[in-house]
Amino acid sequence: MQFYVYTSFLTALLLVSPSLFASVWSENELHIQYGDLNQPFADIPGTESDTTIFTFQHASGWEHGENFFFVDYASADDEDSLYAEWYPSFSTASLLNASYGGVLKNVSFVMGINMAPESDVLKYLPGVQLHLDVEGFQFLNVLLTAYLDDSEGIDAGGAPKEDDSWMIDVAWRYPLAVGSQQFYIEGHAEYIDERGSEIAGLNVRSWVLAQVQVRWDAGNVLFNAKDRLFVGIEYQYWKNKLGTREDDNAVQALAVWRF
Template sequence: MNFNVYSLAIVMAALSTSVSASLWSINELHIQQGNLIQPFTQDAGTKEETLIFTFQHASGWEYGQHFLFVDYASAGNEDTLYAEWYPTLSASTFLATPLSNDWIKDISLVMGFNMAPESDVLKYLPGIQLQFDVEGFHFLNLTLTAYIDDSEGLAEGGAPKHGDSWMVDVAWRYALPLQSQQFYIEGHMEYIDERASEIAGVRVESWLLAQVQVRWDVGKALFDVNDRVYVGVEYQYWNNKLGTQQDENTLQALGVWRF
């Protein structure tokens, strides 16, 4: 395997083909700016002003859903590309047996892919996803997966190859109307367990990452156009960022265009 930016393009093309038959879809462009830790610089804990452009996509089709995001980040003299893709297969739709549980809307099989082309990193995340039905939440999902490394490793000029592990993730979107203004609190929190590294004597620490956005629907407030343009902040807490022993606790400015 030679995973690079062309592999990412193939994944995007496959997704676009499947989305052409989607029942619904939501696309977003994000711009974020903040002072973020660069954990692999020579001086541990170095922070750089970081600008991140994100394309995010969610869609539903007859038997499941897709969620995808692609980050382009610019910090100092370094630009990076990173993507995650999570297609799911709905058990209730596929089996034609609706769930009767008052709390759970659906249970799905998920097959995740995490990709970083410049460092030849590729992870597979097979598992299950529970979609909860809770008042006020547009969605509330719990995902439990394996975390399987299929990266190139140091021998091929990539980042160090890691052992396999597991992940649990909670993602949500909650509507918060305040008088005539509309706010949303959305984001996710993930835990990935520790794992081995191909570097002798090095172990990748388990990490906890929380990314929480507070969005104000500025399009509704100023132009009477709902759910299109938002401004706000994203709070990021990352214990053991990227498996190091460095912790991040920061706010980023946020702008979002939904289409």
């Protein structure tokens, strides 16, 4: 029940946010990805399943900060699942009149939320984000947060509750022109530290997750519509996937519609 209360609250907030925080820029994307992904909790370790992932992703900026969230719907051979992350941030340059120089463009306060309804997982990620100014990158951000568990646990029929931990995540977008063709290399890489769980003697292993997309601006070539339709691949490397001893090393087909 606790998870659905938070989910309803988050959904309502996202629906009314355009009227609360007038956006100065906004970017929405629909993604479709397909590939063979490792299922770390399958009965047979190392089992891979054909997996299709549909993603809605939103990023926007307003006077005093930014919003970023995504919702994944994953359909595998044996099950479907939902997962969402939301990161509202507040700019110190705007709110505190702080000034920065060199490679550091801005610092933001962040309050992240991660949710997985099937397993009743709820995490809070308070922290800071460093906005870096590096030549060639459209954006390059480093996120440092706590990783605080508020899941309901085994007694409520969900995944085991976990101890608190911390996370570092690097996200980027790098445009690359090859002749008359436009490409983008973008993605993120995260590290989440090891933590204990409510199952005695079982630790959730620290993991490294890197998801890198190589996109070709197909819409510009096919329909003379720049930065609207992209095709390409996403490479995923996940060491100790979801805290297990299983790894993922997969290439997925990718299509993106931006609006």
